Amino acid sequence: MEETLAIFIASTLRLAMPLMLAASGELVSERAGVLNLSLEGMMLTAAFFGALGSWATGNPYLGVACAVGAALCVAAVQAWLSVNLRANQLVVGIGFNILALGATTLLYRIIFGGLSREEIPGLPKLAVPGLIDLPFAGTAFFQQSVIVYFGFALILLIWWTLNQTSFGLAVRAVGDEPRSADKAGIPVARTRWLAVLITGAMAGMAGAFISIADIHTFTENMTNGAGYLALAAVIFGGWNVGRTIAACLLFGAATALQFQLPAMGINVPTAFLLMLPYLLALLAVAGVVGRLDPPTALTLPFQRGK
Amino acid sequence: MAQSASPPLLALDGLGKRFGSLQALEGVTLDVQAGTVHCLLGENGAGKSTLCNLIFGVYAPSAGQMRFGERPWLPSSPAEALEQGIAMVHQHFSLVPRMTVVENLMLGQAKGILKRREFGDRIRDIADRFGFVLDPDAVVGELSVGERQRSEIVKCLMRDPKLLVLDEPTAVLPPGEIGALLDICRRVADSGRAVILVTHKLAEIAKVADSVAVLRTGRLVAKADMKTADMGALVHAMVGREVKPLDVALSDSKEADSKEGDSTDAGAAPVRPGFALVCDGLCVQDRHGATRLDNFTLEVRPGEIVGLAGVEGNGQSELGMVLAGLLAPTEGRYFIGETELTHASAAAVTAAGGGIVPEDRHAVACVTAMSVAENMYLNKLDRFTRFGLLQRRALNEAAAVQMKEFDVRAAGPDVAFSGLSGGNQQKAVLGRELTLDPLVALIAAQPTRGLDVSAVEAVYRQIRAAARRGVGVLLISSELDELIAVADRIAVLYRGRLVGERPAEMGERGAIGALMSGQGI
Numbered sequence: 001m002e003e004t005l006a007i008f009i010a011s012t013l014r015l016a017m018p019l020m021l022a023a024s025g026e027l028v029s030e031r032a033g034v035l036n037l038s039l040e041g042m043m044l045t046a047a048f049f050g051a052l053g054s055w056a057t058g059n060p061y062l063g064v065a066c067a068v069g070a071a072l073c074v075a076a077v078q079a080w081l082s083v084n085l086r087a088n089q090l091v092v093g094i095g096f097n098i099l100a101l102g103a104t105t106l107l108y109r110i111i112f113g114g115l116s117r118e119e120i121p122g123l124p125k126l127a128v129p130g131l132i133d134l135p136f137a138g139t140a141f142f143q144q145s146v147i148v149y150f151g152f153a154l155i156l157l158i159w160w161t162l163n164q165t166s167f168g169l170a171v172r173a174v175g176d177e178p179r180s181a182d183k184a185g186i187p188v189a190r191t192r193w194l195a196v197l198i199t200g201a202m203a204g205m206a207g208a209f210i211s212i213a214d215i216h217t218f219t220e221n222m223t224n225g226a227g228y229l230a231l232a233a234v235i236f237g238g239w240n241v242g243r244t245i246a247a248c249l250l251f252g253a254a255t256a257l258q259f260q261l262p263a264m265g266i267n268v269p270t271a272f273l274l275m276l277p278y279l280l281a282l283l284a285v286a287g288v289v290g291r292l293d294p295p296t297a298l299t300l301p302f303q304r305g306k
Numbered sequence: 307m308a309q310s311a312s313p314p315l316l317a318l319d320g321l322g323k324r325f326g327s328l329q330a331l332e333g334v335t336l337d338v339q340a341g342t343v344h345c346l347l348g349e350n351g352a353g354k355s356t357l358c359n360l361i362f363g364v365y366a367p368s369a370g371q372m373r374f375g376e377r378p379w380l381p382s383s384p385a386e387a388l389e390q391g392i393a394m395v396h397q398h399f400s401l402v403p404r405m406t407v408v409e410n411l412m413l414g415q416a417k418g419i420l421k422r423r424e425f426g427d428r429i430r431d432i433a434d435r436f437g438f439v440l441d442p443d444a445v446v447g448e449l450s451v452g453e454r455q456r457s458e459i460v461k462c463l464m465r466d467p468k469l470l471v472l473d474e475p476t477a478v479l480p481p482g483e484i485g486a487l488l489d490i491c492r493r494v495a496d497s498g499r500a501v502i503l504v505t506h507k508l509a510e511i512a513k514v515a516d517s518v519a520v521l522r523t524g525r526l527v528a529k530a531d532m533k534t535a536d537m538g539a540l541v542h543a544m545v546g547r548e549v550k551p552l553d554v555a556l557s558d559s560k561e562a563d564s565k566e567g568d569s570t571d572a573g574a575a576p577v578r579p580g581f582a583l584v585c586d587g588l589c590v591q592d593r594h595g596a597t598r599l600d601n602f603t604l605e606v607r608p609g610e611i612v613g614l615a616g617v618e619g620n621g622q623s624e625l626g627m628v629l630a631g632l633l634a635p636t637e638g639r640y641f642i643g644e645t646e647l648t649h650a651s652a653a654a655v656t657a658a659g660g661g662i663v664p665e666d667r668h669a670v671a672c673v674t675a676m677s678v679a680e681n682m683y684l685n686k687l688d689r690f691t692r693f694g695l696l697q698r699r700a701l702n703e704a705a706a707v708q709m710k711e712f713d714v715r716a717a718g719p720d721v722a723f724s725g726l727s728g729g730n731q732q733k734a735v736l737g738r739e740l741t742l743d744p745l746v747a748l749i750a751a752q753p754t755r756g757l758d759v760s761a762v763e764a765v766y767r768q769i770r771a772a773a774r775r776g777v778g779v780l781l782i783s784s785e786l787d788e789l790i791a792v793a794d795r796i797a798v799l800y801r802g803r804l805v806g807e808r809p810a811e812m813g814e815r816g817a818i819g820a821l822m823s824g825q826g827i
Contacts, residue, residue, distance in 0.1 A: 166416045173402050173413050180400035184414035184461075185385035296404075304364075 016252025025202020037093020040227025046207025075200020582778020613793030729761025
């Protein structure tokens with residue numbers, strides 16, 4: 001039983017990790033008023049280029065850098081379209097996701113061939129001495145890929161930045177009242193650009209986690225909706241860092257049950273378990289968890305004097 | 307205060323601004339001295355906002371020059387204007403409701419890690435220095451309008467500006483808070499800064515202004531030293547024709563009504579027996595469970611105009627929503643004529659003869675992207691629909707007639723509603739509601755907000771005419787003088803409760819004011 005619980009915690013964390021990385025990044029951008037439906041596409045692009053970089057250089061850290069770089073490119077185009085050109089953010093996001101799926105699938109088949117299961121160099125796991133011996137959660141929390149520790153540090157940094165720095169204040173202001181922020185001398189476009197780039201970097205980390213740290217290979221559409229789940233987690237979490245992370249863990253746990261329940265001999269249709277995180281997300285978006293109070297200017301482009 | 311020989315702080319020379327074919331501002335030459343309060347007077351659309359936006363760097367002028375201090379002045383953005391010492395309190399506040407006062411004030415000011423405590427102390431200091439109180443940790447969304455305005459003023463003063471511009475600062479304030487605002491303005495000017503007050507209500511700020519300049523249709527038509535100025539002449543210059551002060555004009559029409567014998571006396575309404583509008587114990591609770599409207603009971607007879615006075619935010623909005631069929635009351639019942647509308651839709655209210663002029667013209671009363679004609683017949687479009695298709699020509703013809711009747715000035719019935727001035731938009735909305743058939747009751751919320759003098763007169767003339775035809779009118783307004791001039795009796799709303807009722811007479815002004823502020827209950 002103890003072992004099962006430890007495995008459950010470990011797999012929850014493993015499945016929630018990319019969600020937490022992507023959702024905390026997306027949260028910054030949404031607080032700034034830009035919705036990146038392209039989060040899924042960013043993660044998939046990052047997963048692919050991360051795998052490619054790691055495989056080509058033989059160095060997983062360079063792989064992570066490639067992943068972040070690729071996601072940043074997607075984020076830059078997203079920012080240019082939604083901030084500068086004031087394009088419809090929903091349409092842009094959906095377009096990106098379809099494009100990313102097509103492009104990564106195509107490149108994967110060209111580069112790796114049809115059915116290759118090529119293993120790529122992965123990130124090492126780092127055990128924290130002392131803490132790893134804790135019961136239940138010891139191995140779950142303290143024998144993880146370096147990207148996990150780094151990711152948690154980044155999430156803390158995002159939380160702290162949003163609440164305790166002038167940049168965080170600017171982000172929140174341009175997402176609620178961009179006109180007021182503009183009058184206060186806040187560069188609205190630049191703040192939103194930076195916020196979208198932060199989303200890109202975090203989505204890059206999330207993609208890299210999936211392909212380099214977790215699975216050690218790339219497969220077609222390997223993010224498989226994780227980006228959408230991260231978006232749902234932001235809503236579920238009420239645009240608040242702590243609650244968003246909790247939502248990611250909940251979705252991660254729901255996904256982990258897929259593997260855990262059959263192992264424990266509990267017979268639940270797999271299809272239902274597969275559906276569970278998305279069902280939770282749907283309930284969240286429908287407002288079942290409470291009234292939603294999104295940033296006032298979310299998805300609304302800003303133009304001075306209009 | 308004294309006009310010295312020192313060079314002006316701000317000098318405008320032949321300033322002009324053109325938007326496409328519209329000459330918004332032309333040849334404005336004006337000096338503003340440090341240490342004075344300068345009033346910029348003009349009706350809506352006279353170019354006051356455009357002038358402010360030029361000074362503040364929102365737009366670049368198309369003609370003329372500005373000097374600020376020693377140097378030529380051509381700010382490229384509001385940020386540059388702020389940096390160089392010009393701060394502005396806009397009519398629509400630039401605050402983020404979700405954030406606290408201190409967070410709002412740190413926005414664009416603080417760099418790096420936020421020091422809320424330190425900054426909060428600075429806010430208290432400034433408030434203290436200029437004679438008022440402000441809690442830095444209050445969430446802006448929960449503050450009163452006056453407190454929000456003071457937050458805006460502190461925000462400006464924190465940047466230690468040489469020039470403070472306030473755009474229509476009295477428009478949003480309850481009467482009791484105007485004096486406090488003027489005291490702050492005087493203290494700011496006395497600290498060696500210049501203050502520009504932009505307004506169309508000269509009387510409200512006359513006692514604090516040192517000098518005044520009048521804009522009309524984009525041109526500067528009068529300048530005067532306030533000590534020697536003739537108020538009548540200034541108002542004349544502003545509107546370009548002889549007008550009586552509003553209350554006089556409206557009182558006249560009220561007397562005229564009585565003389566006609568078409569009495570506005572509640573007991574003698576001729577047309578329809580019974581009541582036009584009945585509210586019986588209406589209660590509204592907001593989503594946080596707070597009571598916004600508390601056991602509101604009021605009856606309006608046909609032909610009667612009942613004024614509902616109160617400082618904004620005391621339940622007027624909720625009442626307006628309930629009466630419009632946009633919000634279901636938690637308790638109580640509501641009738642128009644004989645029809646119960648307690649949980650009815652907006653369409654049912656219209657069908658029962660309830661004309662609604664909502665307080666938020668833009669959000670609720672009209673579709674600004676549609677044409678004037680479409681907006682004027684928005685609630686009667688089925689009249690012009692055949693086989694599901696809109697008979698646009700018939701619609702436009704009918705609208706043209708109605709535009710003439712209600713004096714809606716626009717290039718034609720098919721121009722976009724958003725192109726109309728606030729006054730013309732309101733006249734169009736009023737025309738639409740007044741031509742309902744049947745029309746039993748008219749509920750008008752803040753119908754004159756933001757309108758200039760002549761539009762205000764037109765709106766009230768129409769409302770009085772409707773009452774003479776036997777329509778019961780509920781007039782919700784925070785403009786006490788207007789209510790006294792127009793209504794037959796005045797009920798006062800305070801914290802969602804009806805706290806008293808007085809006859810609409812000037813002599814009752816003090817008593818009504820006391821009720822509005824929650825005294826004497």
